[in-house]
Amino acid sequence: MSTKVAKQNKKGFFNKFLDVIEVVGNKLPHPVTLFVLFSLLVIAISAIAAKLGVSVVFDRINIATGETEIITVEAVSLLTKTGVRDIFSKAVTNFTSFAPLGTVLVAMLGVGVAEGTGLVQAALRKLVLSTPKRLITAVVVFAGIMSNVASDAGYVVLVPLGALIFLSFKRHPLAGLAAAFAGVSGGFSANLIFGTIDALLGGLSQAAAQMYSPGYAVDIAANWYFMAASTVIITIIGTIVTEKIVEPRLGEYKGDAEVLIDKVDANETKGLIWALISLVAFIAVIVALVAPANGILRSDAGEILKNSAFMGGLVPIIALAFLVPGVAYGIAAKTITSDKDLAGFMGKAMSSMGGYLVLAFVAAQFVSYFAWSNLGTILAVKGADFLQATNMTGLPMLIGFIFVAGFINLFIGSASAKWAIMAPIFIPMFMRLGYTPEFTQLAYRIGDSTTNIISPLMSYFAVIVAFAQKYDKKTGIGTLISVMVPYSLLFLLGWTLLFIAWFLLRIPIGPDAFIRM
Incomplete structure (x- = not known):
């Protein structure tokens, strides 16, 4: 009894803090109700802000043209005639254009076949029987980080797969x-290879840099060295x-779900x-459509x-990457006997x-x-102005910038939308202080990634809850x-420490990309 009391007393402030977050958070209404309440709150705040004449003026990069525009943004009331009309008339299009909706449903067509035929379960059992238990957590986190090459598909495929893998090992799903979610979303910018985010942010950074230095070019590999090292750090x-904080806190899984091993x-x-043969053949077809200089994709x-x-079609490509091996497995293992089975699995x-569709509907209204x-x-913009007003210099200013980017990320999920607003403010400012646009972009990416996983405004948050x-x-x-x-706090801390070390040692952050001008 005394040992038990001692363990309870040793719980520590951090775990107590997490308990408070969980208790308070779960005393809130159902997520569907919560998003409805959030929507009503936004409507009310928008009316108050518009009445008070809240507005901001800033330079923004036009993503389509690369040109800089001077923008005035005013708070818009949703309680006007136009606002109320939009709330009613655009409810359906809000839902159908909700970014995660199509991604999830299309990917699930392929995943559903792979699950229905038994391919996922058999592959998991094979994984359980052949992978050392001590490595499985690192494999899941690393796979999540690497999945950002495939844009948003990691949310749909790897996050639920991570739960299944842990369940296979008799661990808490x-x-x-x-x-998996930590790797996919919290480690979003880290990777060993380039992805769409490198090209997108690099283009915006280049346009912002040319405001200060005409002709300045930002390469897609500008942050490669740092982000490759970050992949190792974030995986660790x-x-x-997962193993020292999250799993012990969750305790033993007492639910009904199980995976046979x-x-x-x-x-x-x-x-x-x-299934493996068909997957290799499918990959070969995709490579043939992409590799040639005039490749169709x-x-x-x-x-x-x-x-x-190719990049625009990654979701259907990934759906097919599950569907094709799923069908091959089903035919060979005799779990598919006709096309009716295939349609049934889908x-x-x-x-x-x-349940996800209901949640997605109300979340889509709130985001809109x-x-x-x-x-x-x-x-x-107010957050950016605040950082400028602090008059910090050197490393403290750069760290402050990381934290401001992380804070803003709680309210605007799109990395490119935030950077289109922030790049014209911070890149010229930091260039005047002697820091390269590539380094400023790198600092932004740390803040942008680490708070994804704790923001209910992140478009896939509702998916993960489901x-x-x-x-x-x-x-x-x-x-x-x-x-x-x-994950969020320690990713932010660990990534910032890596950033500080890189800064002090003045290591190149990418091929021909440096910290100082």
Whole structure:
């Protein structure tokens, strides 16, 4: 008894803090109700802000043209005749244009076939039987980080897969979900190779830099060295947080969900072999469509990352990357006997998304109202102005910039939208102080990534809540935020320390990219 009391007394401030977040958060209404209340709050605040004449003036880069525009943004009331009309007339388009909706549903068509045929379960059992237990957490976090090359697909594929993998190892599925989510979203900017985010942010940084130095060019690989090192650091931190903080706090899983870990039988082995063969063949087809200079899936200008059908079609490509091996597995393992089975698996996958669709509808309305009101943009510019007003210099100013970017990220989820607003303010300012645009962009990316996982405004947050409720119906926004806060704080701390070390040692941040001008 005394030992138990001693353990309780040793709980520490941080765990007590997380408990408070979870308790308070879960005492809030259901996420659907919460988003409805948030929507009403935005409507009310927009009316007050508009009445008070709240506005901001700033320079912004036009993403389409690369030109700098002087923009005046005023708070817009949603309680005007136009606002009320939009609330009613655009409710359906808000829902159908909600970014995560199509991504989730299209990807689930392929994932549903892979699950329905038994491919996912057989592959997981094979993974459980062949992977050392001590490495599985690091593998999940690392895979999450690397998935950002495929844009948003990691949210749909890897996050639920992380939960299944942990469940296969008799570990808490929410810990696996958290580890994958931390890698996918918290480590969003880190990677060993280039992705769409490098091209997109680099273009905005270049346009902002040319305001100060005409002709300045920012390369897509500008942050490569630092982000490659960050991949290792984030994987290590994510693994430690999962195993030392998140899993012990979650305790033993007492839910009904389970994944069988029996030996893979002969039919399943045959199915896995054919699934692998079909996946390799599918990848070969995609490479053939992308690799040639005039590849069909390249852009008209011959680019792979920018304006290409390959990047624009990553979600259906990933859906097919599950569908094709799923069908091959099903035929070889005899779990598919006709096309009716295939349609049935897809239908079952869609039917399991009912709760998510309800949540997505109300979340889409809230996100749209927030955008219409201009409140997010106003907060972003005010945050930037605050940092400028502090008159900090050197390393403290750069660290302050990271924290401001992280704070603004809680209100505006899109990395490019934030950077289009912030780059024209900070890049010329830091260039005048002797820091390269590439280094300023790097600092921004740290703040932009680390708070994704604790922001209910992040477009996929509702998706993750829905995935978590599959294993614990009582999971709410408070539960998810309390689970993810340790990742957010320690990613921010670890990444900032790496940033400080890089700064002090003056290591190049990419090929021909440096800290100082």
